Amino acid sequence: MDAAVAGQQSRRRIRPPEPLVMAAAPPTPAAFRCPISLEVMRSPVSLPTGATYDRASIQRWLDSGHRTCPATRLPLASTDLVPNLLLRRLIHLHAATLPPSPSPEQVLSQLAAADGEPAAAEKAVRSLAAKIAPEKGKRASVASAVAADLDSAVPALLSFAKGGAGADARVDAVRILATVAPELVAYLTGDGKEKPGRVSMAVEALAAVLSADGVAEEAKDAVVVTLVAEDLGRIATTLLGAGSNGAAVLEAILTLPAADADAKTAIADRPELFPDLVRILRDAASPAAIRCMAAAVQVRGRPARASMVRAGAIPALALAVAAAPTAAAESALRLLAEAARCGDGKAAIAADAAEVAAAVMGRMIRVGPAGREAAVVALWLSCCAGGGERRMREAVASAPEAVGKLLVVMQGDCAPTTSRMAGELLRAVRLEQERKGMAASYDSRTIHVMPY
Known part of the structure; x- marks a missing residue:
């Protein structure tokens, strides 16, 4: 056998290594998910109808006055909840087969690496938001991870919240931002030597949290409490200098019950409030500026109404009536009536x-x-x-x-x-x-x- 034939036989015997394939995580059976929350049940309980739910979800259903089974719509002869121990054991066994979930720091790295890939970014945001559910007990770890790199994490979350993702994913991004509200408020009370853009970034994030429909009122109240507990005068000045987003934050302080009457009055009585809001309205056609004016008039009545007129709000409101979206135009009409x-x-x-x-x-x-x-x-x-x-x-x-x-x-x-x-x-x-x-x-x- 000559050398050429031997070489061919040798090449035929040597196979390239098989690619390493990671075993996919087993899919979660539908029976493990609560019919109400659609999340994997932590404490499955059964109703007399035979349907099984997570205890927290079905308890909220019953506490709201319902006396029917959500799945079957049958009337309940009893509201006793019977623990489904077998199903709970099966759920625990299934969880043991799943790969460990990534840490908040790892998820944030995935979000940063997903720039330009909406699907990957959405997956990272949803994963991180799942860790701040109250029953998870990991809210502090998420806040710590985001706070450790605010300058990159907050813009990434804001960009995602304003992007083309689904509504639920956008709300999740805002909920994550709510966990670092105290750190964001600290930027508003600094000595003015922060990195360029930090204040506007913080104001935009706070405005997103306070304006989002899907964020719990408790989270919004916590942000407002943090704001009014600081140097409110300096914060108000900073917010008024931040344009439309600052007006949105001031509106939340003036309208949410978490701020006491003294704090609201202190903001509504600030001499620069209406002149700055009129400037914001003229520069940006800002619905938030209109709503903030309306909130201040609601708080202080006649004095605020007079301040609004002296600030030259009438021409700006007329322009808003003519050109603003319907909700903002209606608010402007009410202010003209005032x-x-x-x-x-x-x-x-x-x-x-x-x-x-x-x-x-x-x-x-x-x-x-x-x-x-x-x-x-x-x-x-x-x-x-x-x-x-x-x-x-x-x-x-x-x-x-x-x-x-x-x-x-x-x-x-x-x-x-x-x-x-x-x-x-x-x-x-x-x-x-x-x-x-x-x-x-x-x-x-x-x-x-x-x-x-």
Whole structure:
């Protein structure tokens, strides 16, 4: 056998090594998951109907007054919960076959490495959020892991929360941010020597936590308590300098019950509050600035209303009524109605009569019932109450389709008081039109009722 043939036989006998394949974790049987929470049960208990649930989930169901089985909808002859010991043993045996879960630090590393890979990032965020459930007892370890590298972890979580992931995953990212609220608040009370962007990062994260619908009220209350326990004056100044996100945080302090009345009053009485909120509203068309103004007026009433008018809020609110999303426009309409309740506010509205009338009349039938009522109140106070302001009556009478829109409101589903105000406005508009020699009727073909 020559050397060439021997070499070929040798190459045929040598096989490359088989790739290492990790054994996949066994799937979790559906019977191990609670029908209510869809999580693996920790303490399975059975109802008389035979259905099994996690004790915490079914107890909440019963405590809320239900007396039926959630799965079968059958009435319960008894609410006794019988421990399902066999199922609990099987769940424990299954858990022993699972690979150990990664630590919070490892999950954060996975999140950082998943930049540009939404699926991998979502998996990392959901894994980390699962560790902060109260029954896990690991909230402190998650907070410690995030706090150890705030400068990279917080932006990654914020980016994910604002990205294209599913709603549940975005809420999970915000819930993780809530665990490090005290560390974020510390950036707001620093000596001003923090790294560039740290304060804005902290404010954006706090705003995300306090504005998210899926974050528990207890978590939001804890953030507010941390905020008001610090140097509230310095924090308010920092928040007002942080734009729309800062306004959102201030709104939460003014509205959530965790802050006491003294703290809310201290914020509402700050002389720079309304001037800064007006600036934010003009610069960013910020719905949060409108809501913060409304919260301050709710807290302090007449003094805050006067401060709002003096700060030049009327033109900015008129622009918001015309161009903001529906919810923000309704809030702006309510603030205009509040301003019209005082002499200075009525005069300020009359000074910008053309802009205010055009904005309010143009949006009146393109908002919901609460917004329409606020629009009518603002116009009635400006045009009719106490003799009204002539400039506002002229401006409303000159607004396109004013008569038709007021008729739409009167004939719609509104409160009797609103209907009466709209009727008085209609008479004032018709008289003004007759005085000016304008057409006293309207062409119904020109009325376009927009959807709410």
